[in-house]
Amino acid sequence: MHKHFKIYKPYGYLSQFVNNGQKQHRKKLLGELGDFPEGIMSIGRLDEKSEGLLLLTTDGKTSDLINSSKVDKEYYAQVDGDISETAIKQLQDGVEIGLHGKKYITKPCTVFKLDTPPNLPERRKKLRDDRHGPTSWVSLTLNEGKFRQVRKMTSAVGFPTLRLVRVRVGTIFLDDLQPGDSLKVLDIESVLNVP
Structure with missing residues (x-):
């Protein structure tokens, strides 16, 4: 069994x-x-x-x-900066990322900005704090999982990922x-x- x-x-x-x-x-x-x-x-x-x-x-x-x-995966990403609606729309529609030396367009996905930071445990290794500029949290739900995809996606729209937490599978x-x-x-x- x-x-x-x-x-x-x-x-x-x-x-x-x-x-x-x-x-x-x-x-x-x-x-x-x-x-x-x-x-x-x-x-x-x-x-x-x-x-x-x-x-x-x-x-x-x-x-x-x-x-x-067939199975969605949802991630919470803390990104560098106050993410814009334009960037969220780009993420939703699909963005170009590099994948094994080639260009790849991500599939459309569900993305929205979280109104408040999620209730997650403190990370052992400290992130930079707000003295270095604002950060924001987004939820991204994908049904593909390319190499470092979420990090590459948020960087492609100008908001690099600082912390990435998968919160749901199916x-x-x-x-x-x-x-x-x-x-x-x-x-x-x-x-x-x-x-």
């Missing part, structure tokens, strides 16, 4: 359980955050500087389904998990509401 978990991946961790090379030798891995079953893998990835909801599974088919474009939410916490998910397919 396959096992599934949700975890709050903290800032500074790789989204994997095994080091894949010399450069990763001293990096922090997900296995340090709990006692997970044999054969567990992360579903998708969050880069080392990103944090938030990461799903884990022992089932490759479930991983493929969740990584597909209908699974980060909820009140704290960095490093994990929780078993009993029936991941029905929770995702994917046919």
Whole structure:
């Protein structure tokens, strides 16, 4: 019987359980955050500087389904500056980013500015504060997941990402998990509401 978990991946961790090379030798891995079953893998990835909801599974088919474009992923991004309506509209419509040395136009997505900063745990590594200029928070919901896509998108419209937190995958939410916490998910397919 396959096992599934949700975890709050903290800032500074790789989204994997095994080091894949010399450069990763001293990096922090997900296995340090709990006692997970044999054969567990992360579903998708969050880069080392990103944090938030990461799903884990022992089932490759479930991983493929969740990584597909059928399942939305929502992120909260704290960006440098007070993001404009023009920039939000550009993000919604799709922007050009670089991807493996080629130009790529992102698919249309749902983007809006948050009225107040989200209630998230403090990040261990401090961000710059408002003395260095204003910041704002946006919600971005995508159904694609290209390499560092959200960061590249906000930079493309002139508002680089300072902090990036995934808060939802399908209908699974980060909820009140704290960095490093994990929780078993009993029936991941029905929770995702994917046919």
